[in-house]
Amino acid sequence: MGRSTHSPPESGTTPVIRNQDNLKRSITLVGAIGISVNQIIGGGIVSLTGVAIAMTGGGVSVAYVLAVVAVIISSIPYAALAAAYPTAGGSYTWTARLIHPSAGFLLAWLLALGKGSLSLYGLAAGAYLHAxxxxxxxxxxxxxxVTIFFVANLAGSVVSARLGVFMMILMLLGFGTFAAFGLSKVNWAIYPEVMPNGFVELLSAAALLSFATAGAYGVAELGREMKNPGRDIPLAMIGGTALVGLIYVAVALPAAGVLPIDRVAGEPLSTVAEEFLPHGMWLFFILAGAIVAIISTMNAELLWGTKALLAASDDGWLPKGLGSVNKRFGTPHWLLVILYVLGITPAAVGVDISVIGTAASVFVQIMFAVLVVASLLLRYKIPKLYERSPFKLPLTLHVSLVFASVALSLYQGYLLLGDFDIRAWVAVAVWLAIGVAIALLRYPTVKKTLAEREVQLRNSELPRP
Structure with missing residues (x-):
């Protein structure tokens, strides 16, 4: 009889002990959908819709549609990868195993810098509360x-997932109120021009809004904590993105069509909501819609955002103690501290919302380009794993989606880079330089660790003596 891969290896080898093995499988389909919807709806729509209106006027709803279509194209092969190979910190693990360990570490390192987006959500919340x-x-x-949700997430994913479902219901009611009242007040006969600044600016707005619509990828990082990841990840990613896309369009239409463009461009949704909502409903929209959406995104990002660095620390890129998981709550507390510092820094130093959003969107485009390629490599590098997956794609469709996704990601990233300011360039350059230095110094150790682990796994599959 073959030995399970979870059995102790043969004598002479040391058992594989990883921090991520202390994570708890506690997230159900309902919890996964809650995390997915919260991550998508969250801070993006309430912080970036006004910015997109300034770019494209009445075309903001079209920009949302384009963004959702682009994200779904990438999400299908992404979900196929996550369903076949569920793991903690998939953005690192998939890239490291299917492309190269150093590429996996650098992607995880770059995405950690992207947690500066926590400031984006916090600043947006501040704008709504200031109203x-x-x-x-x-x-x-x-x-x-950010501080409050950093502390809350130290309590573990069970608390966060349950809280996320409650938040999802609240914000759907809040945005439903905005859309229902707002659509009835739109004067369709004089609706603003769709492309006042040209087609390229419309595409730039769609690229920016991809950050507001791409949040479902975060649920794939939690494969190690899901009860049925093969089924739940595709449902949460693809279904959640399509559902939220409809909500976004219903919100964007009145956001641009009730007041003159110059009064809503660059402004929070509370400005236009005050025009057509009774005061009590206006407060409900701000608190139950906008604020809950923002804090739910913070909650979800802190829930999954540590997982790539956790997997990287297990492979030796970072000190193993840095990835320690609290055995009581199942949370990587030191990595949460790192994300907390990265998350509050942009707000503390006065970086503008549009700059944070642009940088975060670029990082998402890079991630999609890398991981959809990894999804295709999985078919050839670990074919047995792919064949067992409950969510598989025909080869022709898979190849077509990967090529389309990479082309879209590269083009959208190119459009967004034009909006980087000097602080963004400096921050990215310094952070990547540190990451490259770590990669060069640590790769020999990581290579040895991975080779030893491969031997242990092969030994564990030997027949019993």
């Missing part, structure tokens, strides 16, 4: 909220 009472300072609101 209620000018006493609220946007930067302090951002730092306070």
């Amino acid at each position: 209620i009472n000018p006493w609220f300072n946007e930067a302090w609101v951002a730092i306070s909220l």
